[in-house]
Amino acid sequence: MANLKELSRNQVRITSGHRLCAGCGAGIVARQTLIAIGSTPVVIINATGCLEVSTTVFPYSAWRSPYFHSAFENAAATCSGVEAAYKSLKAKGKVKEDIKFITFGGDGGTYDIGLQSLSGAMERGHRMLYVCYNNEAYMNTGIQRSGATPKGAHTTTAPSGKKYQGKSQDKKDLTQVMIAHNIPYVAQSYVGNWNDFMTKVQKALAIEGPSFINILTPCRLGWGYKPEDTMEIARLAVETCMWPSYEVENGVYKINVEPKVKKPVTEFLKLQVRFKHLFKPDNAHILEEIQRNVDKKWIFLQRRAKSTYEA
Amino acid sequence: MMKTAYSKGNLVAKTGNEVMAEALRQIEPDVVAAYPITPATEIVQIFSQFVADGTVKSEYVAVESEHSAISATIAASAAGARAMTSTSSQGLCLMWEMLYIASGLRLPIIMAEVNRAISAPININADHSDTMGARDTGWIQIYSENSQEAYDNIIQATRIAEKAKLPALVAMDGFITSHCMEVVETYPDADVKAFVGEYKPERYLLDVKRPYTLGSIDLQDYYFEHRYQLAQAVIDARDIILDVAEEFKRTFGREYSFYEKYMLDDAEVAIVIIGSAAGNVKAVVKELREKGIKAGVLKIRVYRPFPAKQIVKDLAHVKVIAVMDRSDSCSGAFPPVYSDVTASLYSARVLGPKVLSYIYGIGGREFCDEQVVKVYETLGEVAAGLEKYSREVEYINVRIK
Numbered sequence: 001m002a003n004l005k006e007l008s009r010n011q012v013r014i015t016s017g018h019r020l021c022a023g024c025g026a027g028i029v030a031r032q033t034l035i036a037i038g039s040t041p042v043v044i045i046n047a048t049g050c051l052e053v054s055t056t057v058f059p060y061s062a063w064r065s066p067y068f069h070s071a072f073e074n075a076a077a078t079c080s081g082v083e084a085a086y087k088s089l090k091a092k093g094k095v096k097e098d099i100k101f102i103t104f105g106g107d108g109g110t111y112d113i114g115l116q117s118l119s120g121a122m123e124r125g126h127r128m129l130y131v132c133y134n135n136e137a138y139m140n141t142g143i144q145r146s147g148a149t150p151k152g153a154h155t156t157t158a159p160s161g162k163k164y165q166g167k168s169q170d171k172k173d174l175t176q177v178m179i180a181h182n183i184p185y186v187a188q189s190y191v192g193n194w195n196d197f198m199t200k201v202q203k204a205l206a207i208e209g210p211s212f213i214n215i216l217t218p219c220r221l222g223w224g225y226k227p228e229d230t231m232e233i234a235r236l237a238v239e240t241c242m243w244p245s246y247e248v249e250n251g252v253y254k255i256n257v258e259p260k261v262k263k264p265v266t267e268f269l270k271l272q273v274r275f276k277h278l279f280k281p282d283n284a285h286i287l288e289e290i291q292r293n294v295d296k297k298w299i300f301l302q303r304r305a306k307s308t309y310e311a
Numbered sequence: 312m313m314k315t316a317y318s319k320g321n322l323v324a325k326t327g328n329e330v331m332a333e334a335l336r337q338i339e340p341d342v343v344a345a346y347p348i349t350p351a352t353e354i355v356q357i358f359s360q361f362v363a364d365g366t367v368k369s370e371y372v373a374v375e376s377e378h379s380a381i382s383a384t385i386a387a388s389a390a391g392a393r394a395m396t397s398t399s400s401q402g403l404c405l406m407w408e409m410l411y412i413a414s415g416l417r418l419p420i421i422m423a424e425v426n427r428a429i430s431a432p433i434n435i436n437a438d439h440s441d442t443m444g445a446r447d448t449g450w451i452q453i454y455s456e457n458s459q460e461a462y463d464n465i466i467q468a469t470r471i472a473e474k475a476k477l478p479a480l481v482a483m484d485g486f487i488t489s490h491c492m493e494v495v496e497t498y499p500d501a502d503v504k505a506f507v508g509e510y511k512p513e514r515y516l517l518d519v520k521r522p523y524t525l526g527s528i529d530l531q532d533y534y535f536e537h538r539y540q541l542a543q544a545v546i547d548a549r550d551i552i553l554d555v556a557e558e559f560k561r562t563f564g565r566e567y568s569f570y571e572k573y574m575l576d577d578a579e580v581a582i583v584i585i586g587s588a589a590g591n592v593k594a595v596v597k598e599l600r601e602k603g604i605k606a607g608v609l610k611i612r613v614y615r616p617f618p619a620k621q622i623v624k625d626l627a628h629v630k631v632i633a634v635m636d637r638s639d640s641c642s643g644a645f646p647p648v649y650s651d652v653t654a655s656l657y658s659a660r661v662l663g664p665k666v667l668s669y670i671y672g673i674g675g676r677e678f679c680d681e682q683v684v685k686v687y688e689t690l691g692e693v694a695a696g697l698e699k700y701s702r703e704v705e706y707i708n709v710r711i712k
Binding site: 041042043045046052053056057058059061063064065066067068069070071073074077078079080081082084085086087088089091092094095097099116117119120121123124 | 341342344368369370372373374375376378379382383384385386387388389390391392394408409412416516517518519522523524525526527528529530533
């Protein structure tokens with residue numbers, strides 16, 4: 001459990017003055033990640049995306065730790081290379097510090113174009129925490145669908161129209177894909193619960209080996225809501241079980257946030273412009289289908305949490 | 312019988328791939344990240360064994376693709392390591408985006424490249440289409456005629472890249488050089504290590520006490536200057552290449568420059584060529600000279616930076632030149648080496664030599680002495696005043712309907 005008093009004393013290693021939108025969840029993810037790690041030296045790797053372009057406008061940088069970006073689809077391979085260099089130079093005594101490695105990628109760079117690179121890095125077991133700030137579409141290029149975009153959401157490449165009602169397919173369950181890599185630590189978290197996320201960051205970084213956190217990160221522009229509602233919307237994703245907060249530590253599932261009352265998915269969907277068309281009477285069946293899928297996955301998760309336990 | 316050029320040299324029988332792996336062992340980079348591809352696979356296969364046996368202290372990252380190989384190599388270099396990779400053909404194609412990033416970030420990574428044709432149709436044999444496709448990526452490109460040159464070139468490239476702050480690739484022809492066993496002179500480990508020296512980057516990511524941001528977004532107010540600096544760095548690499556060659560000669564006794572001149576100084580007809588085929592051409596020239604024909608060869612070693620001014624000086628006196636390309640640009644104009652040679656001559660207002668364009672050896676197509684003789688015969692006819700000669704690209708040994 002992260003301690004707020006201790007955390008408040010930690011240095012903030014991403015400065016204000018970056019150019020992320022008001023209400024952007026990505027900035028919160030980066031900030032909380034870096035506060036959670038305390039004074040541990042880190043090297044940050046970033047895939048191309050909103051976080052990267054908004055924090056590194058030359059000659060400025062919002063990063064107070066070493067930061068590296070090279071391309072879109074290769075953040076995990078990039079982190080592999082930095083970590084390999086670290087192992088080599090550390091063994092030769094050329095680097096003295098105990099350094100941790102954190103990779104940030106959006107869902108486009110993680111679920112889609114960067115999946116091969118991520119899978120390879122996880123399989124090879126590099127010591128890195130990969131944080132996917134998942135805003136469920138390609139926001140940096142103007143809200144195009146990704147593998148993380150949920151069914152029914154309107155995006156600019158899977159728009160709602162006379163024939164189609166937003167994205168026809170359901171989102172890819174990347175967290176499960178990462179769990180299938182049998183890495184020591186995988187978690188889902190969400191913006192709006194600092195304790196949940198920062199505790200997970202600390203757990204992940206305490207591990208020798210690869211870890212992965214998929215954090216639901218609302219995008220006010222792409223999702224269509226008021227900037228001040230970022231936290232509230234992410235919390236609703238958890239309360240409706242659309243995005244459960246859970247972790248898998250050495251194969252053992254744990255649901256971290258159990259909603260007291262499981263709210264209907266419409267509570268989450270109705271606040272966002274990207275789902276507005278689903279509330280037309282003709283689209284009631286899509287809402288029902290989304291609810292059914294969420295219920296099914298929630299039961300699956302609960303069963304997993306009951307059936308896996310520490311050996 | 313081959314003799315050593317260096318007093319402490321050692322004559323060994325090795326293939327191009329084996330000797331390239333041997334050089335990598337001696338250089339002992341901090342990180343090697345690579346992905347197997349025919350005909351370059353052996354290089355990293357042999358190197359992996361060195362790692363497995365603890366012969367080298369390098370970290371070997373067996374990545375899941377060439378894109379990740381070059382990405383990890385770039386990242387290791389940015390992190391402060393001496394980093395190397397190896398690839399060929401489709402592998403180099405998959406790296407394409409990252410080649411520009413390696414040079415744009417001014418990272419001195421080294422690549423052992425084995426030249427192979429590119430798909431489609433799929434073909435594993437030698438031609439230069441792969442590296443010629445990467446000729447304008449801001450990488451230093453050094454080509455090798457044989458295994459000895461491949462070995463010497465990779466040792467020199469390490470020094471050149473780190474001084475120039477540019478990535479460098481050393482190429483040899485697939486199978487012809489990579490798999491052919493030859494007698495090669497290798498140098499003692501300690502002497503190679505002393506020659507390449509220790510890599511000491513100015514700024515690097517693992518220097519956590521001096522954090523810096525690398526890979527920024529760089530818009531219309533700075534980008535142009537950074538790209539201009541890159542282009543200048545490639546030009547400036549020329550002096551570095553000559554300095555390193557000079558030191559290499561002093562140390563190990565072998566002489567290198569941008570290109571090799573073979574009986575060129577008094578030549579009336581000459582072939583400009585790259586890679587293993589230069590061996591055939593030199594053998595033919597030797598015979599032609601015995602018949603009194605003033606034939607010569609200019610074998611390009613350093614293709615990037617292109618030694619434009621120097622090449623013009625050494626070709627100005629030649630009456631007729633054939634530029635032999637082992638790749639086709641499919642541009643509707645002319646292939647790459649021809650374009651560079653003729654542009655260099657024209658821009659220097661050296662309009663004397665007539666320059667003919669030939670394409671040969673695509674996808675490993677046989678290139679024999681008789682064909683070389685025929686090219687020299689044509690050059691001789693044109694030199695003697697034949698006006699009706701081809702102004703188009705001539706293809707050697709291809710079935711044309």
